[in-house]
Amino acid sequence: MFNSWGLVNAYGTFASYYEDQLLPGHDMLLLNLVGSTQSFFVLALSFIVGRLLDAGYSRYLIGVGWVLVTIGMFMLSLCNGDGQFGHGNYSLIWLTQGFVTGLGMACFFVSSSQIVATWFISRKGAAIGIVASGASISGLVYPMMVKFLIGKVGFNKAVQYVSAVVCFTSFLSFWLATPNPAHTFRKPERWLDLRVWIDKHAFQNAAFCWFMAAIAFMFFGFYAIFFEIEEWAASKGIGYKGDGTHPEQRPKNAIRTFYLLSIMNGCSTVGRISSAYLSDHFGALNVHMVASLLASLLVLLLWPFASTVAAAIAFVILFGAVSGAVIGLPPASVAFILGHNHVQQAKLGQWTELPDRTVVEWDLSVLMLCMYGNSEAVF
Numbered sequence: 001m002f003n004s005w006g007l008v009n010a011y012g013t014f015a016s017y018y019e020d021q022l023l024p025g026h027d028m029l030l031l032n033l034v035g036s037t038q039s040f041f042v043l044a045l046s047f048i049v050g051r052l053l054d055a056g057y058s059r060y061l062i063g064v065g066w067v068l069v070t071i072g073m074f075m076l077s078l079c080n081g082d083g084q085f086g087h088g089n090y091s092l093i094w095l096t097q098g099f100v101t102g103l104g105m106a107c108f109f110v111s112s113s114q115i116v117a118t119w120f121i122s123r124k125g126a127a128i129g130i131v132a133s134g135a136s137i138s139g140l141v142y143p144m145m146v147k148f149l150i151g152k153v154g155f156n157k158a159v160q161y162v163s164a165v166v167c168f169t170s171f172l173s174f175w176l177a178t179p180n181p182a183h184t185f186r187k188p189e190r191w192l193d194l195r196v197w198i199d200k201h202a203f204q205n206a207a208f209c210w211f212m213a214a215i216a217f218m219f220f221g222f223y224a225i226f227f228e229i230e231e232w233a234a235s236k237g238i239g240y241k242g243d244g245t246h247p248e249q250r251p252k253n254a255i256r257t258f259y260l261l262s263i264m265n266g267c268s269t270v271g272r273i274s275s276a277y278l279s280d281h282f283g284a285l286n287v288h289m290v291a292s293l294l295a296s297l298l299v300l301l302l303w304p305f306a307s308t309v310a311a312a313i314a315f316v317i318l319f320g321a322v323s324g325a326v327i328g329l330p331p332a333s334v335a336f337i338l339g340h341n342h343v344q345q346a347k348l349g350q351w352t353e354l355p356d357r358t359v360v361e362w363d364l365s366v367l368m369l370c371m372y373g374n375s376e377a378v379f
Contacts, residue, residue: 012143066104069101070170075100116128139226225299233257239259240255266320272324
């Protein structure tokens with residue numbers, strides 16, 4: 001999770017720097033297409049990854065992800081000239097950070113939750129939640145690294161340091177992450193058989209079908225908040241970009257915009273772990289439903305009226321906590337739907353990603369933002 005959804009969570013910081021420095025004048029829709037491409041590959045390819053995991057190929061998948069994410073992030077540091085104002089190359093940014101990195105992230109996402117799930121029965125929700133917290137920790141670490149290192153060594157060197165962290169943490173996953181040998185693996189006789197990739201029984205399960213529809217609609221607007229929180233704060237005068245070395249150029253009592261993203265990702269860790277613990281006692285679906293409702297109410301009732309720094313901080317703290325539950329619980333919810341039968345649990349990787357296949361990952365929320373000019377219009 002640290003190098004899959006964690007990098008997606010951190011993309012808002014990259015997008016902010018692209019808009020102000022590397023790619024001034026570029027449409028926000030194009031800038032956010034990089035992050036949307038990452039999300040698209042993580043979700044669209046995960047049903048393939050999930051099926052391969054069910055067959056026992058976790059080590060190969062993690063190895064491929066390790067190589068692709070590391071190469072993608074490192075090549076990002078080489079394709080933007082000297083990383084100064086106006087020297088960005090949008091096509092190469094999309095290719096390296098969006099396409100190549102996104103392909104590697106797809107190998108990590110399902111692997112992280114499915115491998116740990118093979119080791120637990122009664123505390124499976126809590127175990128998956130702890131793993132999922134890696135995404136929010138990454139979303140706290142990477143933005144802070146990028147912001148501070150850009151000011152010290154420049155964009156290109158900062159990205160190279162980030163790619164070094166990606167490489168090291170991915171190596172740890174490759175070395176340590178192994179499924180339970182007692183777990184039932186489903187290796188098909190014929191990989192080209194359509195039934196190997198699509199389990200029709202999933203669509204005969206009413207609970208799963210309703211859950212699939214809910215997840216599909218949730219992703220239409222969920223990650224726009226992470227992508228746009230910095231731009232929203234700057235446009236409202238609540239936050240400012242840059243290093244603050246020119247106080248006269250920033251709004252009074254404003255906060256650095258990337259702090260809001262970091263706070264939101266940090267609080268997401270609390271939400272992921274606490275909701276996972278609660279899911280073992282009250283059911284993952286029940287906890288997921290409550291968290292999704294609270295997240296929606298916060299976006300509809302609190303965010304549009306957050307006109308001060310204090311209100312903005314309150315929003316990112318509360319939304320960060322509940323968003324951690326919203327994004328961290330789908331694997332636990334699918335495990336809950338499958339039940340404790342070991343034959344059904346052997347389908348966890350494949351079933352976990354069937355909801356994600358329904359996601360239309362072209363970010364309509366970003367399109368509406370560009371059309372209407374304010375973040376609240378998205379919701």
